[in-house]
Amino acid sequence: MLRTCCWLILTSLVIFFSACKTQDKKPEEKSYLAPKEELKREIELYPDSLMLVQSLIELYRHEGAYDSAIALTNVQIAKDSGNAYLWNMKATLNFENEDTANAIKSLEFAVDLYPLPEYLAALGTVYAEVKDPKALIIADDLLKTNRMKYGKDAFFIKGLFFNFSGNRLKAISFFDSTLRMDFTYMFAYREKAIALYELGKYEAALITLKRAVTIQNSFDEGYYWMGKCYEKMNMKDEAIQSYQNALLYDKDFEEARDALEKLNRESN
DSSP states (O other), X not given: OOOOOTHHHHHHHHHHHHHHHHHOOOSXXXXXXXXXXXXXXXXXXXXXXXXXXXXXXHHHHHHTOHHHHHHHHHHHHHHOTTXXXXXXXXXXXXXXXXXXXXXXXXXHHHHHHOOOHHHHHHHHHHHHHTTOTHHHHHHHHHHHHHHHHHHHHHHHHXXXXXXXXXXXXXXXXXXXXXXXXXXXXXXXXXXXXXXXXXXXXXXXXXXXXHHHHHHOTTOHHHHHHHHHHHHHTTOHHHHHHHHHHHHHHOTTOHHHXXXXXXXXXXXX
16 A cells, blocks of 8 residues: 555546546446446447446456556547546556556646646645645645635645655644644544654654544554554554554555564564
């Protein structure tokens, strides 16, 4: 599991699928859970049905077959390069496939074509993670567009930029601003805790994380970082329990599994 904030991109991916389903009323609306071969046969019958193609792309995505999903998306972009939804979709696939450079390029195309605030927020988030100052420009634009609606994302982007840039105290102030606007913003808790952790303030980080998992008890990354804090405080039993909790909610959380196995080896 990468420390990422691709939920912002995923939010706009939902917009993509919803929008295209309303635009495309081709026959036999299939769920993306339909068998792959059946979807492929449907696409052969109705090659202009973007809805069916989207369903197959989403199925590839759920399987983790990103090369196939991206290749199919590229085919659609070749047919309609001015479709911002397609570029946003490709950005999401790139990002999830750990190809940040191409995710940025795809999002930039999407924003140039149709500067939705959701696309801007996604692009600002990725810029922040690569320490590109354009993240701060986007954040300011979001604040000017609608502070009440997009302020929490704008402050989060600023915090993320300063966190990745190493200015932990400034980052914390922006995460606090995010949480004042939305106390359920889980990734702001995580990033604030990481900033505190990097400053060696493990108890303060734990307080932040405990609040997060109280609000959302399935927040796997919250438990993972709790485990890291407990390790620093030589509280191994608590660390083990925290990593176990992370794996309870995400059995594929590799970092949590590795940390748990390491502690178990040390305990034996």
